[in-house]
Amino acid sequence: MAREHDQRLLSGILSFVAAHRDPAVGRFKDAMANWGTDWRAAPAQHLPAADTLRATMDLATAETRPLVALFEAENATRKWEQSYTKADGVVGDDMLAGYGFAEVIGKLGPFVSTKVRSGVGVFGRNINYPPHNHAAEEVYILLAGSAEFMLEGGPYERRQAGDVVHVSPMRRHGFRTTEHPLAVFYIWQAGDLRQKSSFK
Ligand SMILES: [Fe+2]
Numbered sequence: 001m002a003r004e005h006d007q008r009l010l011s012g013i014l015s016f017v018a019a020h021r022d023p024a025v026g027r028f029k030d031a032m033a034n035w036g037t038d039w040r041a042a043p044a045q046h047l048p049a050a051d052t053l054r055a056t057m058d059l060a061t062a063e064t065r066p067l068v069a070l071f072e073a074e075n076a077t078r079k080w081e082q083s084y085t086k087a088d089g090v091v092g093d094d095m096l097a098g099y100g101f102a103e104v105i106g107k108l109g110p111f112v113s114t115k116v117r118s119g120v121g122v123f124g125r126n127i128n129y130p131p132h133n134h135a136a137e138e139v140y141i142l143l144a145g146s147a148e149f150m151l152e153g154g155p156y157e158r159r160q161a162g163d164v165v166h167v168s169p170m171r172r173h174g175f176r177t178t179e180h181p182l183a184v185f186y187i188w189q190a191g192d193l194r195q196k197s198s199f200k
Contacts (some may be wrong), residue, residue: 001105002041002042002077002110003039003041003110005074005077006039006042006077006104006110006111007076008070008073009070009071009074009104010104010111011049012066012067012070012080013032013067013104013105013118013185014032014115014128015112016031016067016185017029017032017076017118018032018033020141024040024139024164024166025139025141025164025187027137027139027166027189028116028139028187028189031115031187031189032105032116032118032187034060034115035105035109035113035115035116035118036105036112036113036114036115037056038109038111038112039109039111039112040109040110040112040150041109041110041111042078042079042103042108042109042110043079044076044077044078044079045079045080045081046076046080047080047081047082047100048053048098048100048124049080049098049099049100049120049122049123049124050075050078050080050100050102052069052074052098052122052123052124052181052183053068053072053075053120053122053183054075055181056068056122056143056144056145056180056181056182056183057069057072057144057200058144059144059145059146059161059180059181059184060143060144060161060196061144061161061162063162064141064142064144064161064162065144065186066145067143068143068144068183071094071120071183072100074142078102079102079103079110079177080100080101081100081101081102081103082096082099082100082101083101083117083196083197084096086133088196090130090132090197090199091129091130091199092130094126094127094128095123095127095129097124097127098123098124098125098127099121099123099124099127099129100120100121100122101119101120101122101186102119102120102123103117103118103119104118104119104120105117105118105119106118106119106194107154107193107194110193113193114193115187115189115190116151116187116188116189116193117136117184117187117188117189117193117194118185118186118187118188119186119195120143120148120183120184120185120186121182121183121184121185121186122181122182122183122184123147123177123181123182123184124177124181125177125178125179125180125181126176126177126178126179127177128176129174129175129176130199131150131152131172131173131174131199132172132173132174132197132198132199133152133170133171133172133197133198134169134170134188134191134192134195134198135169135170135190135191135192135195136169136188136189136190136191136195137166137167137168137169137188137189137190137191138167138173138187138188139164139165139166139167139186139187140164140165140167140184140185140186141163141184141186142159142160142161142162142163142164142165142182142183142184142185143161143183143184143185144161144181144182144183145160145161145177145180145181145182145183146158146159146160146161146177146178146180146182147159147175147176147177147178147182148175148176148177148178148182149165149173149174149175150173150174150175151165151167151171151172151173152171152172152173152199155182156175156176159175169191
């Protein structure tokens with residue numbers, strides 16, 4: 001049953017967040033624990049990025065590997081999506097060809113929430129996610145691989161599996177992968193949970 005697959009992931013991410021010791025992740029614990037009550041089926045949908053997830057597994061840490069393995073175990077049951085299209089003209093072909101995300105909690109489900117958005121994002125090698133911003137507060141927990149992250153006012157800095165990147169509402173941020181792919185766990189709270197990011 002679809003719900004059982006989703007439920008396995010929900011339990012996994014809620015435990016992962018509840019046990020996380022980083023104070024930035026702590027800011028999201030309440031919203032995650034009280035995400036809501038409703039479930040709706042999110043039909044499976046494949047993207048090339050889904051195939052990259054398995055390759056990131058060797059680049060995880062002891063702490064993050066169980067969650068990557070759980071997402072990989074449910075890879076084929078996930079609805080892989082992209083926020084941007086070629087017509088938007090805001091991200092390049094490199095990104096459209098090699099990235100995707102699978103949401104577990106969010107405005108569109110499978111666990112429906114108006115408070116919090118959370119799931120896994122996968123980026124292949126040599127992808128540039130240009131600087132953008134949004135009203136929601138965000139935290140990235142890098143699960144596997146690495147990327148160079150930029151927060152407004154600072155340089156691009158290398159972050160790797162296990163690292164946490166906190167993004168305040170409306171703060172510009174972006175990242176780029178180099179020789180390794182990236183699997184990242186993300187949480188948004190407050191703001192429009194499906195807002196299209198601004199790249200201006
Ligand atoms: Fe963001």
